[in-house]
Amino acid sequence: VSRFESITMAPPDPILGVSEAFRADTHEMKLNLGVGAYRTEELRPYVLSVVKKAENLMLERGEFKEYLPIEGLAAFNKATAELLLGADNPIIKQQRIATVQGLSGTGSLRLAAALIERYFPGAKVLISSPTWGNHKNIFNDARVPWSEYRYYDPKTVGLDFDGMISDIKAAPEGSFILLHGCAHNPTGIDPTPEQWEVIADVIQEKNHIPFFDVAYQGFASGSLDADASSVRLFAARGMELLVAQSYSKNLGLYAERIGAINVVCSSADAAARVKSQLKRIARPMYSNPPIHGARIVANVVGDPALFNEWKEEMELMAGRIKSVRQKLYDSICAKDKSEKDWSYILKQIGMFSFTGLNRAQSDNMTDKWHVYMTKDGRISLAGLSAAKCEYLADAIIDSFY
Ligand SMILES: Cc1[nH+]cc(COP(=O)(O)O)c(/C=N/[C@@H](CC(=O)O)C(=O)O)c1O
Secondary structure, three states, X not given: OOOOOOOOOOOOOOOHHHHHHHHHOOOOOOEEOOOOOOEOOOOOEOOOXXXXXXXXXXXXXXXXXXXXXXXXXXXXXXXXXHHHHOOOOHHHHOOOEEEEXXXXXXXXXXXXXXXXXXXXXXXXXXXXXXXXXXXXXXXXXXXXXXXXXXXXXXXXXXXXXXXXXXXXXXXXXXXXXXXXXXXXXXXXXXXXXXXXXXXXXHHHHOOOEEEEEEOOOOOOOOOXXXXXXXXXXXXXXXXXXXXXXXXXXXXXXXXXXXXXXXXXXXXXXXXXXXXXXXXXXXXXXXXXXXXXXXXXXXXXXXXXXXXXXXXXXXXXXXXXXXXXHHHHHHHHHHHOXXXXXXXXXXXXXXXXXXXXXXXXXXXHHHHOOOEEXXXXXXXXXXXXXXXXXXXXXXXXXXXXX
C-alpha cells in the first residue's frame, strides 16, 4: 500500500479546470470562454509586438541570469509603482511605497496575505460576493479569515451598492477590504467614480485598510490612467493601502508570472520596514522572483516608443473585446423575441460578461453547445470572435429558456 494513500484526488480548479475540459472536447464548434486570457479574432493567443521587440533588445544585450534580489528587479519595481500611481505622484518621491515583485497577481496577493497573517492577527479580509475564484483559496491557505460583502445584485444584474456599503460598515474596525481596482471579476461591474468616493469614505470612517487587486490596468478601458483612478483616489486621500498588480493580461505575460505587491504607507520609514518583512516572507517561499518578465516590463515602460506602442496595443485589445461585446448583445437581441432586457451585457467592463446564467444553464451551455465557461455564469469575451457571436447567442438563448 502506498504511503500516500491518505491523499485524495483534488477537484479540478473552477477556472483553470475549464480549459482542461475544453482541450478534451473534440467537437468542432467548441468554444473556450473560461479562462481570462486574451485571444485574437482568430482565437489564437496573442504575444504583443512590444513584448517581442523588448525580448529582441534583451537578446542583443545578452543579459545575465544571476539571482535577482529578493524584492525583485529594481527597474521593474520602479516602473510598476509609477504605472500604478503616476510617475509624478508625491508618494513615490517621498518613498512611501513598498514595492516587491511578486509571482504575478496570485503570488503578490499571497505575499500580502502572509503579511496580514503575521502582523494583523485576527484581522479579517472582506471579499466581494462573488469574486475571483482563487481569492478564497489564497486567504484560506494563508490562514487569513475572510467574509463577504454584498456586491452583485441578481435582480438588476448590477451592483448592490447599498448592500456593499452596509457590509463594509458592519465589518470589525480595521478589516482589510479587498477591492477590484477595475474590471471586476467575474461580474464586469465597476463602481462609478461617485460610488468609489463613498466606498473610500466608509473605509476611512471605519479605519479599515483598502486592499486593491489590480489585474487589468489598461486592459479594461484601454487607458492605464483611467483604470488606476480608483487606487489613485484612495492614495490621494492619504490612505495607507495595499495593491497587488499583474501583467498577465495587459502585457500578455501570463506564464511569465510577473506582478507586484505595493504597500502605500504614511512614512518612508514604515514603507522600509514593510518591505523588509515582505522580503523575509518571500525568501523561504520562493527565494527570489523570475527575471524575464520583469525585464520585459522594465524595457517596455522604460522606452518611450515601446511604452506608447504598448498603450496602442492595449487599446486594440480592449477595443476588440468591446466590439465583440456589442456584437454578442446585438446577436442576442436579434434572436430573442422576449422582452428581456439584455443591456447589462453592454454595461459590463473588461474581459468578462456575467451572463446571469445559473449553474444548470451554464452546464447546458457546455453539455449541449460545447461552450466552456465557469459555473457562476461568467464568460470570457476575450475568447470570443465576432464570427462566433451568432452561435453563442443561440446557445445563451437556448440555455436561458
Ligand atoms: C481579479 C484577478 N486577480 C488576480 C488574478 C491572477 O492572475 P495572475 O496570472 O496570477 O496575475 C486574476 C486572474 N484571473 C484569470 C486567470 C486565473 O483564474 O488565474 C481568470 O479569472 O480567468 C484575476 O482575475
